[in-house]
Amino acid sequence: MTTTRQIHLVKRPAGVPVPTDFAVVAVLARDAAEGEIQVRNLLMSVDPYMRPRLDADQPLGAPMLGGGIGRVVQSKNAKFREGDLVRHGAGMQELFVSDGRGVAVLKQDPDIPLSVYMHALGGTGITAYGGLLETGALRDCEQVFVSTAAGAVGSVVAQIAKLKGCYVVGSTGSAEKKAWLLDTAGLDAAIDYHAEPLAEALKAVTPKGVDVYFENVGGAHLDAALPRMNLRGRIPVCGMISTYNGGGEGVRNLFNLIYGRVRMEGFVASDFAHLNARFVEDMTGWLKAGKIKYQETVLDGFERAPEGLIGLFAGKNSGKMLIRIAD
């Protein structure tokens, strides 16, 4: 048996998580038994959705829930070969044994870096694709506002909307990210909400209103978007990061839903399994053609996962935040 490490939640956070809410724990990793595989983790995802789970279904003193990409190092299961790359939901563990449930072989396209399977071709990609096209029911050439548009989900949403001929406005939290949205992602307008008054700035750059507001933030962002919504507008609700740590103002402009006949609707990535084949085909094509740009913020070192998660709430990431454990 080998020693390996896990990231545990040891204390439920009060507000924004702090490093001492987590611990790196050394445990023994056993070999694969009959029907099992042993997997070495290569990349782990940290995502805003993890924050509400820290108050809810994330067990204390157990590996942090989450997804990653690993390599099979032992296989006594006919579905896997040693050396296979796999996607898994085994959480934050360097090395783990599995009976194969929740683990899927990943066929990497040689022209696409492995890390992209953790965002544009992974969970955040299908979240963007399904949330915008299915929940948001986007039509070509509509008016679109995307919050946290330089983030892992938002950046894909904004660029898919551009590919559909839409007028696209994004919000983000720094001048550097705003420049990326305008110069690289090709948005029509961008707002640095730390530097500009959000509601006024949004009004100024949405002269034709907003048909789809892709909601990642909540609070003041939602209050700014609601008065801009066009008749029968849609607000797919992917996340509300401004509320996850307990802060922020309540939302006051919801009455705009009424006369606008606006629809707000929540969703999660797993709602879009039926779209997966079409998503992979579309997204692979867009990526290879250079039509979807992305940014990654990669922290090297298994033990840095808590730092990565905490950093999401301070906007430390440009695009997808990843933890790289090994190549």
Added chain:
Amino acid sequence: MTTTRQIHLVKRPAGVPVPTDFAVVAVLARDAAEGEIQVRNLLMSVDPYMRPRLDADQPLGAPMLGGGIGRVVQSKNAKFREGDLVRHGAGMQELFVSDGRGVAVLKQDPDIPLSVYMHALGGTGITAYGGLLETGALRDCEQVFVSTAAGAVGSVVAQIAKLKGCYVVGSTGSAEKKAWLLDTAGLDAAIDYHAEPLAEALKAVTPKGVDVYFENVGGAHLDAALPRMNLRGRIPVCGMISTYNGGGEGVRNLFNLIYGRVRMEGFVASDFAHLNARFVEDMTGWLKAGKIKYQETVLDGFERAPEGLIGLFAGKNSGKMLIRIAD
């Protein structure tokens, strides 16, 4: 020519409207010319939706917008006969001349009082019917929460849901109205939100959660309902009376939309014109069979319309608030 009266908005309200925001204005009423009718107003409606219009499209120094029932007293239009009862949207005028646009002959069922055509068989009735069955996509035997359930819209919503086999909880603002909901309207549970802590009380009486929350109030009501919503629950948004006068707390629990995949959607009565024939047939049958009970708060006297409208925001009405001008 005859002298008649109109209710004008003379000042846009700051917060809750006060009597001096309105004026009763005497004007000359001319006779009907060729192609026109002259109508004497019998009943006028006052409704919560009028409040936001006082800040928006309600002109100053002109008759208050609104609907009513009148009788044709002169007709030079072949579509109308003198003596016909008509529905109209001519607003708050005792006597008015019309070319017939926006005026429709009303065929009264002899078993149904005329005032019922102003609520259960009128605009509030189809608002309830369409909002619950179409926007809310109610299925038989679901769990339903209705806010302001003793009001004109809420009382019809709650009773239609009971007719569909649902478990129905209603909120209201007095012990007397709560007793009406339980004893007369036959709800499964009721909450007096002035006497009970709303969120705790709602949790206690919704052990199976809420599939449809019919939203008339906003603010604290919505915050109480959101954590109770079941997977793929729906929140048809009819009104947000708590927000119309500028008060109230912001809404903090919207993140519950995400994992619950809850849909919130606004609507107005005119969205349901395609349901009208079915609505009239269903509702007439239910009323004649005694399956839909109603309450009315009738103020006698044209000049009392402002008092009636203001009273809605203090809960002075049980059921539909009406202004009776003449029989």
